[in-house]
Amino acid sequence: MESVMLLIGAALLVVSVLFLFSHGAKRARFVSMVNKLPGPPAYPIIGNSLDMVVPRNRLFEVFQGRTQRYGPLFRVWAGPFAQVNISRPEHVEVVLHDTKHIDKSIYYSFLHPWLGEGLLTGTGAKWHSHRKLITPTFHFRILDIFVEVFVEKSDILVKKLLSNGGGKDFDIYPFITHCALDIICETAMGIQMNAQEESHCEYVKAIYEVSELTMQRAMRPWLHPKVFFDMTTLGKRYVQCLSVLHGFTNKVIQERKSLRLNGTTETTTSTADDGILGKKKRLAFLDLLLEVSENGAKMSDVEIREEVDTFMFEGHDTTSAGICWTLLLLGSHPDIQNTVYEELDHIFKGSERSITMRDLNEMKYLERVIKEALRLYPSVPNIGRILKKDTKIGDYLVPAGCMVNLQIFNVHRNPDQYPNPENFDPDNFLPERVAKRHPYAYIPFSAGPRNCIGQKFALLEEKTVLSSILRCFKVHAVENWRNLTLLNELILRPESGIRVRLSPRAITIC
Ligand code: HEM
Numbered sequence: 001m002e003s004v005m006l007l008i009g010a011a012l013l014v015v016s017v018l019f020l021f022s023h024g025a026k027r028a029r030f031v032s033m034v035n036k037l038p039g040p041p042a043y044p045i046i047g048n049s050l051d052m053v054v055p056r057n058r059l060f061e062v063f064q065g066r067t068q069r070y071g072p073l074f075r076v077w078a079g080p081f082a083q084v085n086i087s088r089p090e091h092v093e094v095v096l097h098d099t100k101h102i103d104k105s106i107y108y109s110f111l112h113p114w115l116g117e118g119l120l121t122g123t124g125a126k127w128h129s130h131r132k133l134i135t136p137t138f139h140f141r142i143l144d145i146f147v148e149v150f151v152e153k154s155d156i157l158v159k160k161l162l163s164n165g166g167g168k169d170f171d172i173y174p175f176i177t178h179c180a181l182d183i184i185c186e187t188a189m190g191i192q193m194n195a196q197e198e199s200h201c202e203y204v205k206a207i208y209e210v211s212e213l214t215m216q217r218a219m220r221p222w223l224h225p226k227v228f229f230d231m232t233t234l235g236k237r238y239v240q241c242l243s244v245l246h247g248f249t250n251k252v253i254q255e256r257k258s259l260r261l262n263g264t265t266e267t268t269t270s271t272a273d274d275g276i277l278g279k280k281k282r283l284a285f286l287d288l289l290l291e292v293s294e295n296g297a298k299m300s301d302v303e304i305r306e307e308v309d310t311f312m313f314e315g316h317d318t319t320s321a322g323i324c325w326t327l328l329l330l331g332s333h334p335d336i337q338n339t340v341y342e343e344l345d346h347i348f349k350g351s352e353r354s355i356t357m358r359d360l361n362e363m364k365y366l367e368r369v370i371k372e373a374l375r376l377y378p379s380v381p382n383i384g385r386i387l388k389k390d391t392k393i394g395d396y397l398v399p400a401g402c403m404v405n406l407q408i409f410n411v412h413r414n415p416d417q418y419p420n421p422e423n424f425d426p427d428n429f430l431p432e433r434v435a436k437r438h439p440y441a442y443i444p445f446s447a448g449p450r451n452c453i454g455q456k457f458a459l460l461e462e463k464t465v466l467s468s469i470l471r472c473f474k475v476h477a478v479e480n481w482r483n484l485t486l487l488n489e490l491i492l493r494p495e496s497g498i499r500v501r502l503s504p505r506a507i508t509i510c
Pocket residue numbers: 104119120121131310311314315316318319322378379380383384443444445446449450451452453454455457458
């Protein structure tokens with residue numbers, strides 16, 4: 001018996017040594033490959049994490065400083081994790097084009113408690129099947145119905161702006177955020193949140209707080225381990241917010257399900273032939289998810305909640321930022337703003353009628369303005385992946401397991417792709433100029449298999465809100481746009497909002 005025990009013990013020892021050796025050898029290879037790339041000197045264990053321990057409003061400067069110093073392809077160590085930063089379109093293409101590299105970097109794990117494995121954060125077979133299921137819910141006929149919601153909420157916004165008192169300077173950011181929240185609550189969940197009327201609603205507050213707390217955690221390496229985070233006041237507040245958010249979404253899902261069962265929603269009155277693209281009705285994404293789910297491709301209630309929460313997160317902060325940056329840029333370039341008026345006047349000819357999908361399709365110049373604003377200020381300034389296999393990027397072989405940070409902000413300011421990249425020039429999106437650029441030189445919605453599923457929705461929403469404002473007001477920027485401090489967080493924002501002055505245009509609809 002003793003000899004058997006001895007043999008088992010010896011075998012275990014050999015296996016452990018072999019495991020440690022092979023793991024150690026793998027790690028040594030990984031570290032040596034990563035350290036061939038240029039990058040700042042790193043401390044053992046903590047790597048370059050200390051660089052991030054600066055006031056929040058200095059982080060952007062730190063990140064940009066690294067790119068200026070080490071160029072468009074460099075590595076940093078986030079503790080034991082290696083991250084390669086890239087900003088050349090040909091390097092970006094290598095990562096985004098490859099269907100193997102669909103896993104998100106570790107930073108997305110901070111969103112998991114809220115979004116679970118929804119489209120943004122999930123991966124593997126589940127992501128594939130959900131992406132396939134959800135793609136038809138962004139069909140143009142459904143977007144056509146959502147345009148009605150965009151118009152309704154934009155009308156409320158214009159009234160709010162009017163009652164804010166013309167002529168004085170104010171921060172327009174919260175007005176736009178509340179409007180975008182009203183839009184996403186109604187289109188994602190079928191709920192009239194009225195954030196524009198009463199911005200103190202518990203759910204709305206929890207949405208703000210959760211985004212803020214997620215960012216604070218990501219920026220403090222010592223709060224990354226869950227056990228430590230949970231012990232802090234921030235962690236405790238985070239749990240309370242999650243309970244509000246999940247509680248609300250769960251309640252809405254249950255209500256919609258039972259209404260469907262009782263046959264009292266518009267959805268259940270549609271015939272099987274109608275399908276999700278059937279009669280022109282106001283369905284929310286949630287109804288569409290319940291419908292596809294009932295049609296055989298089962299999604300559990302938790303999975304549905306994860307997708308609805310993902311829309312809530314991805315679908316309002318991004319568009320608010322896009323609209324606000326566009327207003328700032330238009331307010332700083334009166335000549336370009338005048339060209340937008342000319343286009344709007346040509347479409348509406350002074351009439352007070354509501355905006356339609358057809359009108360939005362005619363707003364070609366405004367579309368170029370929005371695209372150019374998203375170039376200079378992409379709402380999502382960075383995205384991250386984990387390489388699934390050793391990958392040649394530029395002159396370097398980057399090992400599997402390495403994180404890649406795609407610096408969208410810097411991709412968009414490449415002087416080889418954009419003459420005078422720091423200037424605001426909507427003509428950058430004239431078809432002949434677009435044709436001359438690298439296909440990965442403009443990626444505000446990412447690209448490849450994991451691109452933004454909501455990009456058409458986003459552009460239509462931005463056009464509706466902006467044209468509603470610009471039909472009524474002239475926008476004047478109060479501060480010099482080039483001097484604003486940027487917060488390079490989950491979303492790219494100006495630190496102190498967007499201060500503007502509005503003056504009424506000579507048109508009766510307002
Ligand atoms: C100006 C507005 C928007 C911008 C700039 C934007 C940008 C992006 C980017 C860059 C990604 C890739 C993220 C990554 O790889 O980590 C993404 C993904 C995504 N976006 Fe958007 N987005 C916008 C609006 C929206 C809207 C309105 C919705 C929904 C209604 C939405 C839903 C999503 C979803 C679900 C994903 C994950 C897709 C997947 O991985 O399959 N986005 N978005």
